[in-house]
Amino acid sequence: MMLLLLAAWGPTVPLRPARTVVVLDQSPSAWEATARLAPQLELPGARYLAFASRPQPIATPTARRTDLGQGTDLERALEAAQELRPDRIVVVSDGLWQTRVLPPSVPVYALPVAPSPNLSVSLLPPAYPMRGETVEVRVLLESTTSTEARLVLEGPAGRLTRELKVEPGRQSLGYRFPLEGPTSVRAILQSPLGTKQARLEVAPTDQVxxxxxxxxxxxxxxxxxxxxxxxxxxxxxxxxxxxxxxxxxxxxxxxxxxxxxxxxxxxxxxxxxxxxxxxxxxxxxxxxxxxxxxxxxxxQEDGGVGLVLVLDVSGSMLEADKLGLAVAGSLELIRSARDQDYIGVVAFSSSARWVFRPRPMTPQGRREAESLLLSVRAGGGTEIGEAYAEALQALRGLKTEDKQVLVLTDGLVQDPTLPTLQAAHQAQANKIRTNAVALGSDADRAFLRELAKQGGGTFYDVPSPKDLPRFFLEEAQRAFQREAxxxxxxxxxxxxxxxxxxxxxxxxxxxxxxxxxxxxxxxxxxxxxxxxxxxxxxxxxxxxxxxxxxxxxxxxxxxxxxxxxxxxxxQTPARPRIEALRQPDGVRVVLEGQFERPRLRYAGSEQAMLPSGPLRYEATLPADSSGEAVVLEGDQPRLSLRLPEPPEWRLEDGRANLATLAEASGGRLLTSPAELRQLPTRADLPTRPYLLGLAILLFLLERYLERRTYTPRSVAI
Missing domain, CATH: 3.40.50.880 (Class I glutamine amidotransferase (GATase) domain)
Structure with a gap:
C-alpha cells in the first residue's frame, strides 16, 4: 500500500545532466536580434542548431551562418533537434515561420526576439489573364515601420517611378499593361532599410x-x-x-x-x-x-409600313392544307411587325370580306389579329377584284410612309382582270406598291406577274405550300426591313x-x-x-x-x-477559375464556375468548398499553407493551383505563435535569457512506473508465500 501511495504521488529522481538543444533562428527577419542575444545563450552541455530555410549544427550560439536560405522552416529545425535525443528544446525565434509546425515530443521553451524593421515588396498576378487584355499586376508593400521609399516598376508599360511615404501595415498600387504574350514585371524598392526586388512572370491563359x-x-x-x-x-x-x-x-x-x-x-x-x-x-x-x-x-425612327394581305380562301386552298400554311405564314408576318407598322387581311373567294382592317401592330393589335386569322375558313370561287380594291382603299387612309399590298392565290382568277391591273397601275402612282405570290402549279402566273409589274412590286413563285411559312418570314424581312x-x-x-x-x-x-x-x-x-x-x-x-x-x-x-x-x-461565371489569396487569418481559395459540391484537397486532407455566391465557392486553409492544392468534383480532380508562399516578414504576432507551440509541447514561453539558467540542470527520472511495478511484484510474492505456508486443517465428524 505504501508503494501505491508513492506511485500516485509520482516523485522523480534526478539521475543525469539534462540534454538541451538550442535552436537559433538565423532567417533574415530574426538575424540581427538573434545575433545580439547569442552571447547570453551559453548553456553548460547544450548543443546548438542554426536554421533558416534549413537547419545546420553550430559549435557555439555566436556562430553565424549565411548559407541557410531566406525562409523560416522551423519544422525541419525541430526534426533535426529531436534526432539529437534532447530532454528539452529551446527555440530562439521571432515566431514568423513559413511552414506548419507540429509540437515535438519533448518540451519546447521559446524565447522570442523582435523581428528587424523591414519594408518588403511583392507582386500579385492578375487572377485570369488573357491575351490582348489590359491586365493589372498589384504591387504589395508591407512595412513594420515608417519610412521613405522609392519604388521603380519595369515592364511592358514602361518604367514607372514613385516616391512613397510608407507607414506600418500594408499598401498596394497597380501596374497596368496590355498582355500580348508572356512577359515579366520587375519591382525595385529602395529605402533606408535596404534595396528589395521582386519579379513576376505573367503569361496568358489558354486562348479563347x-x-x-x-x-x-x-x-x-x-x-x-x-x-x-x-x-x-x-x-x-x-x-x-x-x-x-x-x-x-x-x-x-x-x-x-x-x-x-x-x-x-x-x-x-x-x-x-x-x-x-x-x-x-x-x-x-x-x-x-x-x-x-x-x-x-x-x-423606331421611321413612319412605319402599311401592308394589306389579299388572301385567297377559295375551295382550292383546302388542298394540301394550303390555307393552314398560309395562315401560319401570316402569323409570322404579324409577329415581325413593329408597333408603328399597320397590317390588315382581306380574304377573297366568290366575294371579299375583311378578316381585320389595317391596325397598328402593338401587343394588343397582334393578339387581336392572330385570333381573327385563326378563324379563317375556305370555300367558293376565285374573284380578286373587290378584295384588291378594298385593300387599296384602306391603305389610302393610312399615314404610314410605306404602303404595300401582298396578293396570294393558288388558282385562276375568275373575274375580269383588266380593272384590277388598271387599279394597280394607278396605285403605284400614289406610292402604293403591289407584290404578288403564285402558290402551286395551278396559280394564274400570267396575271400575277402582270399585276406585280403594273403595281411596281415583285412577283414571287412559291411552288409548294410547305414553303409558305419561310416565304412569309422572308417577306417580313423585306417589308419591315430596318434601314441602316x-x-x-x-x-x-x-x-x-x-x-x-x-x-x-x-x-x-x-x-x-x-x-x-x-x-x-x-x-x-x-x-x-x-x-x-x-x-x-x-x-x-x-x-x-x-x-x-x-x-x-x-x-x-x-x-x-x-x-x-x-x-x-x-469571362462568364460558368467558366472555371480559381485563385488563392493570402490573408492574415489564412489562405482564402476562391473557385468560380459550374461545380457540383467541390472539395479542396491539401496536404493529404480534404474540406468542402462552401457556396459564397452564384457559381462561387470558397475555402480557407491555415495561414502557413504552401505548395499545391487540388479541387475535386466527385472523385475527379478538376483544377489545381499553387498556393502563395508565406512572406518572410509578416504583420502578425510571432510571440503568440511561440507561446502556442511551447504550451502544446509541455514547455512555456520565456521572457529573458536569464530564465534559461533557471531550468533544471539534470534530467529527472520518473519513479511512478517503477513503484507500480514493484508494488505488483510484492503483491504476487506475498500471494506465493501464503500458498507455500498454508496447511489444511482436519475436521472431526
Missing part, C-alpha cells in the same frame, strides 16, 4: 476560342488579337468555343441550330450579334427563339471594363437601336445605343449595331476594342 458566323471582318479583327477563331458554315454540336459571334441571319439557321445556341447560352457560353447586312435586326433575330437574349432592340444610316456618327462611352481607356472614332454606319431595360449600353451615338451587353442564362451576351466591314476600318484600336468585348464575354 471563338466561332464567327457570317462576319469575316470581325473574324480578322479577333485573329489579330490572338483568339482561336473558327468560321464554321453551320452550328454543330458540341459547340467547342467560349464565344459565338453571329453575323448570319436567323433565317439561315435551322431550328436545331437555334436550339443549340440556346443551350450553349444556358450552359455558360456567350453570344455576340453584329449588324452585318444579314445580321442582328436585318437577319430577323428579334423573331427567333433567342430574341429575349439580345441586349439591343430596334429604335450612313454618315458620320460620333460616339460617347459609358463606364465599363470594356470601354476603359478607349476612345473610338465616329462610325460610318449605324443601325438605330436602343438598349433593353435589363442590358447595359456602353457605346452611344446621341440617343442611339451602338453596343449593349448583359447576361443571359449562365452566359453573357452583346450586340453591336454597326457593320464592321464599313465602320472603324481606319481605326488602329478597333482590333483591341473588339478583343476586349470578346474577352469580357468569355
Amino acid at each position: 476560342r471563338v466561332w464567327v458566323l457570317g462576319d469575316p471582318a470581325l473574324a480578322r479583327y479577333l485573329e489579330a488579337q490572338g483568339f482561336a477563331v473558327e468560321e464554321p458554315k453551320h452550328i454543330t454540336l458540341p459547340i467547342r468555343a467560349e464565344v459565338v459571334a453571329l453575323g448570319k441571319s436567323a433565317l439561315e439557321l435551322s431550328p436545331a441550330e437555334l436550339d443549340a445556341l440556346q443551350s450553349f447560352l444556358a450552359q455558360g457560353g456567350s453570344l455576340l450579334w453584329t449588324a452585318t447586312p444579314k445580321g442582328l435586326f436585318f437577319g430577323g433575330w428579334e423573331r427567333s427563339s433567342l430574341a429575349d437574349a439580345i441586349p439591343l432592340e430596334p429604335l 444610316l450612313v454618315g458620320n456618327f460620333p460616339l460617347s462611352l459609358r463606364p465599363h471594363p470594356i470601354t476603359r481607356q478607349e476612345s473610338p472614332p465616329p462610325l460610318a454606319v449605324i443601325l438605330p437601336a436602343k438598349a433593353k431595360p435589363w442590358a447595359q449600353g456602353l457605346l452611344y451615338s446621341g440617343s442611339r445605343a451602338v453596343l449593349a451587353v448583359g447576361e443571359a442564362g449562365r452566359g453573357r451576351v452583346a450586340a453591336l449595331a454597326t457593320d464592321l466591314s464599313r465602320s472603324w476600318q481606319n481605326w488602329p484600336g478597333a482590333s483591341g476594342f473588339l478583343g476586349g468585348v470578346v474577352r469580357w464575354l468569355a
Whole structure:
C-alpha cells in the first residue's frame, strides 16, 4: 500500500545532466536580434542548431551562418533537434515561420526576439489573364515601420517611378499593361532599410476560342488579337468555343441550330450579334427563339409600313392544307411587325370580306389579329377584284410612309382582270406598291406577274405550300426591313471594363437601336445605343449595331476594342477559375464556375468548398499553407493551383505563435535569457512506473508465500 501511495504521488529522481538543444533562428527577419542575444545563450552541455530555410549544427550560439536560405522552416529545425535525443528544446525565434509546425515530443521553451524593421515588396498576378487584355499586376508593400521609399516598376508599360511615404501595415498600387504574350514585371524598392526586388512572370491563359458566323471582318479583327477563331458554315454540336459571334441571319439557321445556341447560352457560353447586312435586326433575330437574349432592340425612327394581305380562301386552298400554311405564314408576318407598322387581311373567294382592317401592330393589335386569322375558313370561287380594291382603299387612309399590298392565290382568277391591273397601275402612282405570290402549279402566273409589274412590286413563285411559312418570314424581312444610316456618327462611352481607356472614332454606319431595360449600353451615338451587353442564362451576351466591314476600318484600336468585348464575354461565371489569396487569418481559395459540391484537397486532407455566391465557392486553409492544392468534383480532380508562399516578414504576432507551440509541447514561453539558467540542470527520472511495478511484484510474492505456508486443517465428524 505504501508503494501505491508513492506511485500516485509520482516523485522523480534526478539521475543525469539534462540534454538541451538550442535552436537559433538565423532567417533574415530574426538575424540581427538573434545575433545580439547569442552571447547570453551559453548553456553548460547544450548543443546548438542554426536554421533558416534549413537547419545546420553550430559549435557555439555566436556562430553565424549565411548559407541557410531566406525562409523560416522551423519544422525541419525541430526534426533535426529531436534526432539529437534532447530532454528539452529551446527555440530562439521571432515566431514568423513559413511552414506548419507540429509540437515535438519533448518540451519546447521559446524565447522570442523582435523581428528587424523591414519594408518588403511583392507582386500579385492578375487572377485570369488573357491575351490582348489590359491586365493589372498589384504591387504589395508591407512595412513594420515608417519610412521613405522609392519604388521603380519595369515592364511592358514602361518604367514607372514613385516616391512613397510608407507607414506600418500594408499598401498596394497597380501596374497596368496590355498582355500580348508572356512577359515579366520587375519591382525595385529602395529605402533606408535596404534595396528589395521582386519579379513576376505573367503569361496568358489558354486562348479563347471563338466561332464567327457570317462576319469575316470581325473574324480578322479577333485573329489579330490572338483568339482561336473558327468560321464554321453551320452550328454543330458540341459547340467547342467560349464565344459565338453571329453575323448570319436567323433565317439561315435551322431550328436545331437555334436550339443549340440556346443551350450553349444556358450552359455558360456567350453570344455576340453584329449588324452585318444579314445580321442582328436585318437577319430577323428579334423573331427567333433567342430574341429575349439580345441586349439591343430596334429604335423606331421611321413612319412605319402599311401592308394589306389579299388572301385567297377559295375551295382550292383546302388542298394540301394550303390555307393552314398560309395562315401560319401570316402569323409570322404579324409577329415581325413593329408597333408603328399597320397590317390588315382581306380574304377573297366568290366575294371579299375583311378578316381585320389595317391596325397598328402593338401587343394588343397582334393578339387581336392572330385570333381573327385563326378563324379563317375556305370555300367558293376565285374573284380578286373587290378584295384588291378594298385593300387599296384602306391603305389610302393610312399615314404610314410605306404602303404595300401582298396578293396570294393558288388558282385562276375568275373575274375580269383588266380593272384590277388598271387599279394597280394607278396605285403605284400614289406610292402604293403591289407584290404578288403564285402558290402551286395551278396559280394564274400570267396575271400575277402582270399585276406585280403594273403595281411596281415583285412577283414571287412559291411552288409548294410547305414553303409558305419561310416565304412569309422572308417577306417580313423585306417589308419591315430596318434601314441602316450612313454618315458620320460620333460616339460617347459609358463606364465599363470594356470601354476603359478607349476612345473610338465616329462610325460610318449605324443601325438605330436602343438598349433593353435589363442590358447595359456602353457605346452611344446621341440617343442611339451602338453596343449593349448583359447576361443571359449562365452566359453573357452583346450586340453591336454597326457593320464592321464599313465602320472603324481606319481605326488602329478597333482590333483591341473588339478583343476586349470578346474577352469580357468569355469571362462568364460558368467558366472555371480559381485563385488563392493570402490573408492574415489564412489562405482564402476562391473557385468560380459550374461545380457540383467541390472539395479542396491539401496536404493529404480534404474540406468542402462552401457556396459564397452564384457559381462561387470558397475555402480557407491555415495561414502557413504552401505548395499545391487540388479541387475535386466527385472523385475527379478538376483544377489545381499553387498556393502563395508565406512572406518572410509578416504583420502578425510571432510571440503568440511561440507561446502556442511551447504550451502544446509541455514547455512555456520565456521572457529573458536569464530564465534559461533557471531550468533544471539534470534530467529527472520518473519513479511512478517503477513503484507500480514493484508494488505488483510484492503483491504476487506475498500471494506465493501464503500458498507455500498454508496447511489444511482436519475436521472431526
